[in-house]
Structures are given as C-alpha cells and as structure tokens.
Amino acid sequence: MPMRNIASLVLTAGMAFLLLVIGADLALGYPDMRVGAEYLRIAGPELGAANIVTAILAGYRGFDTLGELSILFAAATAASLVLGHRRADARRDPPGGLVLSAGADLLFPLLLVVGIFIVVHGHLTPGGGFQGGVILAAAFFVALLANPARTLNHALLGWIEGLAGAAFILIGLWALVEDGHFLTPLLPLGTMGELVSAGTLPLLSVAIGLKVGAELAGLLAHLADTEAPDR
Amino acid sequence: MATSPTTVVDQLLAGLHLPDGFDAVAGVIRESLAHVTNSAIWTRYGQQSLEWLIGMNPVDRLFMLSALTLLLMLLLGRLRSAGVLAVLLYGAQFAALLSTDTLFGAPVAAEVRITVADQSLHWSYDALSWFFAMITIGAAFVTAWYAAGSWMRRYREAGQSARAFHVALALNCFGMLLLVGSADLLSLFLGWELVSWASFLLMALVGGPGAQAALKYLAYAISGAMLLLGGIALIYSIGGSFEYGAVVAAIRGMTDVQVWTLLLLLGGGFAVKLGLLPFHLWQAAAYAEAPGAGSVFLGAISARMGLFGIIVFIVGMIGVSRLMTLEIPYTFMSSRELIAWIAALTIIVPTYTALQQHDARYLLAWHGIGQGGYMLLGLMVGDAVGSAGGLLHCFNYAITQAALLMAVFAVVHRTGTADLNQLGGLVTRMPLTFLVLLFGIISLAGLPPMAGFVSKWMVYRSLITEGMPLLFVAAVVGTLGTILSVYKLIHNIFLGQLRVEHQGVAEAPLSMLIPMLGLSALIFLAGFIPGPALSWVAQVQGQLGLPVVPWVLGGIVDPRGGLDMIWLVGILMAGFGVGALVFYGFGGRSRRVHQLDNYAGGHFLTADVHYQYSDNFYAGLMHLIGPWYRGAFRWLERSLAATLDLVSFGAEGLYRVAQPTLLMLAAAVAMLAWVF
C-alpha cells in the first residue's frame, strides 16, 4: 500500500513536470488563431447571431452539439437502466421544513423564467440551450428536494426528452431535404441582435434547452429514487 | 495423339520401365480394356475426360487426384466401402506419381499456383520430391489397405468416425504431397502447416490420452512452425523473395552470424518435427496413441517432413561444406559436428528410453525418434555413401516401421492390449504376424539380411572413412540398444508363455495381413537387392548436388570395402542351410512337447501359473544404467512450462491491478518521457 502511494506520487510528479515542460514551449496567450479568426470574421454575417459561441455551437459545430445531446441522453438512459424503478410502496423521505418549501416555491418560477430566458436568448447573449436547460432542470429539482413525495412524471419527461431531441434532428433533416446538407440554417437571418433572428439557431437552442432540462431533471429524479431495490 | 485407355496403359507401363517379361501381363490388361473402350458410354464421356486427364500437367494431375481423394473421403468416408475406395485412390495417386517421371527425368513444375499480395506460391516436382512422395503415397496406400477391412469395422464399433479417419489420412497425404513439391518458402510453409495440422487431427481423433499427446504435439509443432516462419522471414529480409532461386543466392550472401541464426531458426523448426533432441518428447506418445492405422502412417512418414526440410535447406541450400566452416565460437566444433552430435544423441537417448517402455506402441514410437537420428547423421557426414545411407534409411525405415506397427496393432486388434506385460506366446496363434514382426525387428535392428542393415551399414561405413570414431561408437551403441529392445518386443509378445485369455486368439484378418506381408516381402527384397532403392537415392543425391553413391544392384562397389547384399544374403541362406542340415539332417526326430512341459525346478506348471519373464526385462542393465534416466529433458520441458506459467501469471497480474488508472498514469509518464 505505501509502495503504491509512493509510486503514484512519483509518477504524478513526473507527469506534472513533463506537462509543465511541454507548457514552456506552447504558445500560451498568443494562439495561432487559424480557424478562430475566421469564425470571428464571418460567423456574425453568415449566421446572424451576435453570440459567436452559440453560432458555432448550434451552427458550425451543430453536429457536435447533437453528439453532446446524445451523450447526455445516453447517460440518462443508462442511469435509468441502472437505477431501475421505484417500487410504489417504497418509503420516501419526509418533506422539508417550511423554509425549504417556501424557498423552493419562491425559486421555482424564478428559475423557470431565467432558464427560459437564457435558452431563448442563446444566440444573443452569453448562455444558450445548455445553460438554460440546466437551470430549468434545477428549477424542478429544487421543488423535488423540498418535497420528496412529489414525483416527476417520468413518462412525460421521456416524451419531452425524446421529442426535443427528435426536433433537433428533424430540423437537421429538413435542411437535408431542403438544402442538401444536414443541419444547414434555413430560415431568414433577420436582424442581428433581435430575438427572432439567426434562422433556425434559436429553434435548435430551444430544442437543446428542453432536452437538457428534461434529461437532467429525469436523471436527478432517478437518483433521488434511492430506495429502488434490486431487481 | 489418339488417347484411349490402352495407350494410357502403354504409357504407364513404359513409365514404369518394367522388364520385358511383364509384356504378357500388359497384354492381358490391354485386351480387357479394349472391351471397355468399345462401349458407347466410353466413347461418349470417358474418352473426353481421359484426354483431359492425359493432357494435364502430371504434377497437377497428382495434386488433383490427391485433392479428389480428400474430397471423396469427405463425402463418402462414412460408407463401408470407403476403405476400398481409398486404397484404389491411393493406388491411382501412386500411378500418377510414377507418370510424372521426375525421378529420372527433368523436374516438372505444376501449373497450379496461387498469387496473393504480390507473393506467388508454386510447386515443382523433382527427384527429391518424387522420393518422399513415393514413400508418402506408399505409406498411405498400405495404411488405407490395412484399415479398410476388419480394423475399420472395429474402429466404428468403438464409436469412432470412419470418415474423420479417412479424411485425416487423405489430408495428411495431400499436405505431404504439397510440402514435398514446394518450390518456394511460402508453399513450403503452407504444406508444412497443412501436414502439421493434419497430423494433429490424426492424433487427436480418438481422444483420451491421444488428445493429451496431440495437444503436447501441437505446442511443439506450432513452436517449430513459428521458428520456421522466423527463418523464412530472415531469408526474406535478406533475399527479398520467397523463391528458392533467390533463397539460394540470399544464403550464399549471408554472413556467418546470419547463417547461424538461420540454422537455429530453420533447424529448430525442422528438429521439432523430426524429434531431434531436445525437442523429442512429444513424439512417442503422439504417434503411439493415434488410432492404429493412423499410427502406422505417422510412424512411417510424418516425422520425416522435418528431415525433408533439413535436406532441402541445410543440406541442399546451406550445404554441408558451409556448415563445416561455421565454427561454434570459443570451441573447436563446427556446426556440422554439432548437428551430427545432436543426431547421435538422438539415436542413443530415445533408443534407450524405448528399452524401458512397457507398451509395444510406445516402444516402437521411441525407436522412431532414434532412427531419425541415423538419417540425419548420415546426411551430416555428407559423403556419397553417408548421405545415401541417410536417404535410403528414410525409405527402409518407413517400410520397417509400417510393418512393425501393423504387426503390433494386429496384435492389439486381436488381443486388445499392447502392454508387453500382458502378452506372450502368441507365435502359435498368429504365426504370420510373428513373421512380419520378425522381419521388421531384424530390419530395425539393422541386422542382415533385411533392408535396415543396408542403410545403417552405409552410415557406419561413411563414419569410418570420414574418421568420426565417437559418432561411430554412438551409432553402434544405438544399434545395440535397438537389438535389446526389439528382442524384448518380440519376446514379450510372441514368445514365452501363452496366456490363458489368449488361447483362442486367431491370426490377424486377411485385410490386415496382406499389406503386412507385402511390406515384409519388401523389407526383405530391399535388403536382398538394394539396387533399385539406391538408384532412387543416387538420383536424389545428383539433384541435391551431393556426391553420388557408386551403387550396383547388390549394394555398393568401393575398392575400400563395398557391400554386396546378394552375396551376403546368399551365404547367410547357405549358412542357414548348413545349420538346418546339421540340425535336421542328423540325429533323432525331435518331439513337440507342450509348452508347459518345462524345467521349473520341480514345480508343476499349469496354464494359469504365470511363468513368463517380461517385466523389467533387462534387470541387470537397468540396475546399472537406470540411474542415468534422470529425465533431464522432461525436467527441461517442465521447467519451460513452469516458466511460461510464471510469465503468464505475471502478465495476468497486470490485468488484476487494483487501480487500473495507475497503469495509465505510468504509461502516460513513460510515453511523455520517451517523447522528450
């Protein structure tokens, strides 16, 4: 046991040293912006999104985002597969106290609104589908924490999850049919900076937000069902 | 040329170069065939296919027939008559081999070839190929005949698959034909592997101890094959080609270190198959435990593929003269002496191991290993007579071992056991089998007038003229051990007291007797008139570029002491005649008494009293040399296996780490450190 620890320490130190040696040769702080500069130059005009990060996220690298959604979906699916289902008669934790439930009641609408705002304004301001989706999930989870007896409708979450993801892909497929390319932005760009602008980007953003929200909420709800016994 | 069976027969007969007296026989065949050829069906279909067959490249025809045998056995092997069919097909293969006429004629290249990824595989038959192919097909022929009748019936009754046996035999034969006809390293390896695995199949057919032995064989064989592959890679890396022509050039251009490496790799690969020390441990059990007829084939030819490889590469391509210049560093031994000594030890150690065996099959199988040493020893001496002796011993030993194993398995067939302590006195019950075994052991021990004497004499002779005293002594000591152990074999099976349970044993069935007797006759003939076999060997020598043995019909002419077997056999027979005259000609008639009417120190013998000396037969000798059986090679084998186990344990330990990430971290650090 101590041998392993010593070996690990030595290895770790060696790794750190080597990575730092590499770092000495890296162009930190003045990167060679080969693609990045190009994004900065044309992303705005081309996609009509003020937030270039979102433009890349949902536009240029929208396919990455699809993959990312899939990973989250896979994780959620796998988690639900592992965790199984709660027995109907399982004992539940008692509801939280007054402060907690009152706070939760207060926070729930607030989080909901903030989440929706961030999702919808993803193409304009910092934020986007993911960030907003997480906040949405948090809103539901706060409620759940305050009153564990309350349950989320797994079936509904599943529907939202599936349909939101499907919507993302269907938008892409629509583009494939329409334009010959999967996930090409289709709708008119509109005026940069306005809410309804940047073509299909906001739609994608909404789909992402819904999906992430539903998935995380489902995941957390599943985790909260800790009483689930073995099969 | 108009083709009809008649002309084909004419050609075949012409190819056989038979003496004139056979014309009458040919005439009869021709006439009876004429009836067939006049039929309508023949003119319609037979004619065409025959023409196609005649027009084929002779080597292709041989391969095709062999493959056809395999196919037919695969399809029809289950039938009762498959055995007969197999005999006919092997006979046809033999005829096809003769029709290639590559022994005395020029080498013939097969048109069959495979090209994969720029590498071409092709085959060609020359005198050497012919020689080995002849032994192979002959062995397959007698084996198939031996197995065709009663033996196979018993085999089926034991719940074994006749088809599997036939297929294994046909595959062995096919693979061997491909091997001996190989014209490049790849086709060599292909044939090699084919034979290896076919042998494995034949060994593992019955299961039980045979399967265990087969597994051991496999471990050795595949290691040998990998060594061989390593050698092939080495040659390829230097010559850049797998063709034999390029290989020869490559070997010529190699440095001494490279030749040494090549020698170790190729030699190791071949040595495993030949069962040279220290790679011999697999062979006895694997050959002995194979199903009877299969054991006959394996014993007769399969181990010789290692010798074939040695002949092609070490004798043919590297050359004995090159071997002589390769000194072992820091010693005064050359590589040729090293190999010769390995051969000599291979003669002695397995032979004396055979002396200890209690199972007839194992005894013979151990001798098989030892006899391989004679062949290699003869080839390593390298002069005309020695190399001819080595080659001739291949043939002589093949027929001898086949006859011996057949006789032993005939006994097993009748009595159900090969345990030398459970048999005895069978000579009165199975006299013909006894005769076969007698011929066989005389030949195996290398005593006149049988075939084995000729080839062994040649090896001794060359050892004397080349001045290798210790090797000579080793060879003779091996022969003496052989005499001792074969006497034990024949004594414990056929002589001495007949056991009660064997009172009703009958002579071996005819289907088994015929090939046995045929081989016995051949053993005697090859000893009496070694000329024909020597003529083959001389052709092989000529093709390999070795000095050619000065042979005559009766043996060898040499001013420094030749050998004429016709005379020797003649005077031996005359001597026997004198002996018979002395014995039978004078004095009173002898009276047969019951076997139990014996001197027993006053004790009264009955049939159920075990009055037989079989266990621990050479007690005095064993008392002396018994402590020498230290099992050093078994110890080596075991320690190798233990090492493998230890290494595997270590390797497995790497996959049992408590924290897999530790390995990752280590790998990352090692790689990054290596990068800088």
Added chain:
Amino acid sequence: MIPLTLETVSYAGAVGLVVIGGLGLVICNHLFRMLLALVMAESGANLLLVLTGFRGGAIAPIIGYGPAGAPMVDPLPQVLVLTAIVIGVGVQALAVAVLVRVYRTYGILDMRELRRRMEGEIAVAAGIAAPGSAQVPLGQRPLPPVPDYELVRRSAPVRERGA
C-alpha cells in the same frame, strides 16, 4: 524561465488539477473519492482547453458586447469546453448512478473489496475456482449489505495508518 503571467499560472493550475485528479484516482480506494478526483481532473482539462483560446487583452466573442473592432478571444475553445463540460457531467451522472446502485447492492464502496467480490462472483458464475484468497464468500449472491459498524471497523485502521 517561464514568466509568471496569467496564462502560465493558469496552465500550471490546469496541469495541477489534472495531475492531482490522476493522483486521487490512483491512491483513493473509495469510489466516491475517486469520482471526485475524476471531476477534478476533468476540470483541469477543461481549464486547459479554454486556456487555448485565451488572448491577452481580448474580449468575449459576442458582437456588440465590447468596443467595436476590439480583439476577441478565440471562440472555438469556448464551444469545445462547453461541450466537454456537458460530456463530463453526463459521465459523472452515470457514474454516480452506478455507484449508488453498487452501494445498494454491496454496502461498501471500497474499490479493492468490490473487485474481489466481482472476481468471486465471476468465478462462481463460471463454475471455476475463485482467484486470490479463499476468503471470498462464494455462493451468496448478492451479498447482504454490510452493517454500519462493519464499515467503521473496516475503515478505521486505514485512517490510523494514514494519520
């Protein structure tokens, strides 16, 4: 020598996080601690990733966010890191789920002990001799959760040795 600037310090920090996370993964036997170590390492990697887009004095890549014409940082690493974070979250969530379930089944989270039990179970299922010690309790599957006092007793000596 490496100058002490924001980016080099951040780089060192990122490397440090990765390495400490790695160390934690190796040294810890407790599954949850290993998970935390993993989170740490992932944070390090994310920090490093976002650092690759950093340009001295540049602003966030949102049009109209800062003075026009001001240099912006490379937006791509930000996209990548966003994705990487989400991936990390997904993996961690799954890990937690499995971990919870393992704890439910076995009552412990000790990596070595769990591995031993796994080996034992595999051996039982395959009908072969279990590797390692004969103490592996065979034939009872799933094993009953270990009571709390067991856990305490088991982990106590470790703590003492560590101290």
Added chain:
Amino acid sequence: MTLELPVDLLFGLNLDLNLDLTKVMTANAIVLPVVLPLLAAFLMQPLAQVSRTLARLLGPLVLALGAWIILNAWLDVGPAPFSVAIGGFAAPLGIVFYADQLALLFALAVQVFTLLFWPGLGAAAKADAAADRQRAPRRDALALLLASAATGLALSGDLFNIFIFYELAAVASFGLVCADGSGRARIATLRYLFVSAFGSVLALVGIAILYLQTGTLNLAQLAQVAPETLQGPIGLAAFALLLIGFGVKAELFPLNAWVPEVYATAPARVSALLAGLVSKLAILVIVRLLILVFQQPEASQLLLVLGVLGVLTGEFSAWRAQDFPRLLAFSSIGQLGLVAIAFSIDGTTGILAGTAVALHHLIIKSALFGLANRWSGGLDALTGAAKGAPRAAGLFVLFALSLVGVPPLWGFWIKLLIMVGLVQGGSPLDLLALGAILLATAVEAHYLFRVALRLYQPPVQDQASRLAPPARWDTGVAYLLGACLVVISVAITPATEALRVLAQQTGDVLLYIDTVFPQPLAYKE
C-alpha cells in the same frame, strides 16, 4: 441531372460548382446512418409506450436502412473518396465527414454487426422480454447510440467531433455492459468508466495542446499544417496523450485492464460488439491520426511498442484463463496488439495488413463471442460440448485455426503480410515485434486447441446440463461469419487486391486534403 449550385457562402469567394444533384444527395445522405439511429434512440422510449412491437423493430430497421444507405453511397459514388460538409459549412469551419473506402467499409460493418448482435434478437431476447418491459427500449436505445457513435467514428473528419463520438460510444457501452443488472457487471462498469474517463481527460489535454499548436481541429487542415507545427516533442506528446485516450477503447496494453472484467460480466453480444467493433473503430481513429497528423516515425514506434506489449500480455494471460469469456477477452487484447503492430508498419503494407487483421478479428472475435453466449462458463464445463453442438464446435475450430494463422485460411495471409512488412522495416524493434508475434502465436495455438480438444472429449456426466440451451440466432450468426471467413480465404487474391486499393487510398494524405479542400484555402495559411 445537373444543377448550378451557387456557393458564395464562404470567404466571399464566388464559386460555381457543377454538381450532380443525385450524387450530392447520395453523398450527403452519408450522415443519415449516424443521425437516424440517434433519432430512433431519442424516440425509442416514447414509441415503446405507444407500441412495443414497433419499438422492438425500430432498431433493426434503422440499422438495415443505414446499411442500405452506406452501400448505396458506396456503389453510386464509386471508389473515389468524397467528403461531406455538415450543415453546408465547408471545412475547416464546419465539420466534415470524410468517406473513403476504409471509412465506408467500417461504417457498413458497424451497421451490419450491430444488426447481427442486436440485443433484442433471437431466443435470448425472448426469454427476458417479459421481465424487461422497462429495460428493453432503453437497452435498444443505447445500442442504437453505440451504432451511431461507431459510424461517426468511422466517418468523421474533425478531431473534436471524433472525440464526441468516442465519448458517446463510451457512455453507451457503459450502459450496455451493466444492462442485464448484475452486481458484478456494475462494478466492472465503474472500473471501466474510471479508466475511460481518465483517458478522455488525457485525450482532452492532448486536443488542447494540438489546438494551441495548430489552431484547427479539422484533420485535413491538421495534415496540412502538421509538418511545420507539430514537429518535435510537442507533437509527439500530443499524440501520446491522444493515444492513451483512444487506446482505452482500442484495448491497447496498459489501458486495457478493464477488458477481461467487462467481457466476463457483460452480456455476450455486448462483448461481441465492444471487442469486435468498437475497438476497431478506436484503432481506426488512431490510425487516421497517425497517417494524417503525426507522421513522425516515433509515433509509429510508440504504437508498435504498445502493440507488442499487448500481444504478449494478452496471449500469455489468455493461456491462464479459466473461463471462456475471459479467454476471448485476453485473446482479443492480443489480437488488437497485432492490429496495432500491423498499423505501425510504414506505408501501404501497414495499412493493408492492419485493415486485414482488423477485419479478420472483427469477424472472428464477434462470432466467438456469439458462441460464448452459450458457452459462457468455465472451460471445464465445455468438456464434450461438441456432442451437443457439433457444428458450433467445428466453427470454433475453424476460427481458432484462422486466428493461429494456419494456411490456407485468411489468418495466415494476414500474418504473412505483417511478417513481410516488419521484415521490410527491418529495425531491431520490428524484428523484436516479429519475434513477439511468433511467440504469442505459439501460445495462442496452445490455449485455443486446449479448448478445442476439450470440446471433443467425451462429456462428463451432468456437465452437459450446465451449458446454456442453444442460441439459434447467435449460432446462425457464427455460421454466417464462418462462411464469410471461408469465402475470403478462398477468394483471397481478389480480397487482398481490394484491400490494397483501399489501403492505398487511406494512406494517401494528399488525396485526403484534396478531397476535403477541393480548392486551396484562400485565407491565412
């Protein structure tokens, strides 16, 4: 039908491309095999609530469709590689799919093999159908995600996109491994997860270093700029980190401690997919990086060393294995080491050999895991299994022979290719690798035929009952794959020629760059 497609989206360049619309459609449809499984996976659970039968059929249908699309694209487009800019954003800004024959071959293999080893097919699925009403759709969704990810790995031409698909494959496989709900599988999954996740962290560090040095993630552009920016230790360090990251799935030596545990606990079909398919695609990614980006000989050597270690440790460990799945697992490690060695050989020979051995292993190991569905016990329990399943035992022997490399089976030609390649390389390391291969082959033959002989021993009483009932579907698949093996062995010459063409295409860096960038990039280089 042709059509004028104004492409003035990028860089202010006014390009008029004459494109065959059908061709564009066919080519662009190549994203569908990636996207459609995702769609199906997303919709799986809602659909299952509507119609269970439909949900059961959805996966196989989508995979069959994917296979058809890929085949169609391959046949229509012909032998030349093509690239597809996703979203119409041309590389290097957007993500591209690069479809050469290698990619298409493996994409097709993904569809076909996932279909063959679909968890919901055959008798095995029927047995648990009733018990797993809730599980089945989720498991199917994960399998679809795995298929999609694997296809993406084969096709993607963008490093980060590859990373994402790699992670997707990882997460989906975690889920699949512990899908049947045994405790030991979960422990194995956790250990697997930690290894995999830490590997991903290191890969991410590698990607960061790579991006910092080059400023791009597109493989084609990386290939262009690599000679100036990725020389020296930094490039190699990045490669080493990426190798560790992707090597986890590729079962490379020090990163594969999860392999035996996972394969011993996971359902046999999942093991078949992981060992057969996913590992190959991970290797494929490494090879793409090696060919396009890291052309230093040291990088190949790194792979070679790992391959040698993998071959040795894998085969030696397999020699000690006591149960069938772990025997296959260790053997798989050894074989993937062989793949790594093959790919580390220079030039076309290496790619040819590597592809061949990868395909060979894909066919054989998948089929063997299929058989393991029935024989998933200790090796002792297999005694006499040939009595009950003579054909399956025969198949095992066939596969074992080919694995060992017995001529004239395909395995032999592959070993020969590797041997020739290594000999032509000629460095001491190459020769060492050759020796290691030969040694490992000998060990491999021994343990495989120890099993084979055991199959043909007379069965011991009441051991036969311990074997699972015959799984028709899996045995059928094994037949099919065995037939494939035999066909390839017979048609070895054309097969090798086809692979050679494929290998030449794969090894052609300029072709890759030209295909992704039909015009030279007009901006700062």
Added chain:
Amino acid sequence: MDWLSAMRLDALAAVDFHWLGLVLELMLMPLIAFVAGLGLVLMLRKIAARLQRRVGPPLLQPLWDIIKLHAKETQTSHGLIHEIGIVMAIGGYVAAVTLLPVPGMNGLAQQGGLIALLYMTMIPSLGLALGVGQCANPNGSIGISRALTAMLAYDVPMVIVIFGVAFHFGSLNLVHMIAAQQAGGVATWGMVQMPLLALAGLFALQGMLGKQPFEIYVAPAEIATGPMVEMGGKFLGGLFVMQCFQLYTGGALYVTLFLGGGEHWLTFLFKVFVVTAIPMTIAMVFPRYRTEDMVRLFWKWPTMIGLLGIAFVMN
C-alpha cells in the same frame, strides 16, 4: 532411361567370377572352421584340465559329444521357432566364417567386409534368443536378457577396435588388411602398429567368446537360469557346433586384424590357437562377474584403452 540399365543388371554379367573355385571355397571354409573349432574346444578343455590338474578329454571327445547329443532319443522341441533358433545360430556363424579370409581362400571377404562380419556374428545371438524365448521358460529368458546385456557390454570396445583398425588400414576389406599387414613382416602387424587397440580387442574377445570372467549367462553353474535351460539333445548339440564356429571366428578375426592373417595354413592355425588360448587361460583363473559389473568393466577400461588407441591411430 531404362530400369534394366538403371538397376545395372547388365553389370552383373560383366563380373568375372571363378564360379567353381568360389563354390569350392564356400564349401571348404565352414568345414575347416568346424574342424579347427573342434580342435579349439579340445584345447579349451585341455587347458582347463591342466590348470585343474586333470588329464582332460581325449582327442575326439568334442566330436563325440556332438554326435552323442544328436543321437539322443529324447529330443524335446518347444516349437518351430525353438528349432529355427538353433538353425540360425549355426547358420550365422557359418556365414561369418565364409566372410573371413583364410590362406588361399578369400571367399566372399570382398563382398562383406568388417562391419558385415560383425553384424553376421550377431545373428546367432538373435537366433539363440528366439529359440530360447519360444521355450517359455522364464529362466531361459533371463539368460537371454543377460546374454544380450553382455553383448551390449563387449561390443562397445569391439566397435572401437573395429573403427581403429578400419581407419588404420583405410579399408573395411579384410583381404586388404591382411595384405597390408603382410607387406612388411611383423613390423606392419596390427598388433605392433596398434598395441592399445590389440589390447582392447583382447578384452572384447574375452567377452565375445563368453569366457570367464564374463560368462555368467552361459556358466554351467547357472544352467538353471541360463539360455541352455531348455536345451537338450541335438538342440544342445547344435549349440556345441555353434561354439566350435564361434571360437574359430573369434580367433581368426583377431588374427586377421592384429596378427597379419595367415601366410599359410600352418601359421594361420597356429596364430588362431595361440590367440584363442589366451582368453581360455585367463578364464580359468577368474571367477565371474555379475552382468552389470561386466558392463561397467567393459565400458570403462577396454573402452578407454580403445579410445586411446584410436587417438594414436588417427594422428
């Protein structure tokens, strides 16, 4: 190429055989050997008697013994092999003596040579072994096992000697050897040229002739556990005949190898008798060794002497 010419049958016709002379030789040689053998047996018994202060048998006693045994009424046979064994035992030696050149009669020495001769002498052992084995008496088999072990013992120095001699003369042909030895008188005799080998050969001869101390397998005292246990009547008589040949063969071989053969019959027989007398004399003053001790002895001293002799010969 025709097989006939390939087999060189035609060469057979070209050889000029003195048919008549040869046939005469072949008939005479065994006869002379037999007579000489009888004399040797007589000498053996005389020497033994003299050493034991007895008178010894009369001149024709050995012949009378054989005739008596043949004439016995009870001739117990245990089967065909039993009889054939005796035939082989006699026949092998008859063949062997025809391979030994004697003055004026080279016989077939040209066709065989030293090795063939050596192996011919093994055939009687085999024949005897077969015959005894057929008797189904374990005591006989034990005797055979001892006899074969003894053969293993004495043949090792024997072949060393044979190698040395053959190498020295550069030929396997016995006629050549004799010619070479007779070329320069006593100085070219093998014994003078190769004294060590001659010594080793003497040892081997002692074993080969089955004389004390190496005679446990045929010792009269061990008759009940020796090969002779079931031999009576003309079976034993045949063995007596064999013994005559055996003594002659051993002596003549030694003379041929080391003592320059025979210039004419008188000297030849004289040499043979002298040579044979040596082991007989030695035999009478020794007890006998156990089989394994015999092996040990033979593999030690004579072998070493022989190898040393070879070392001298080869340099």
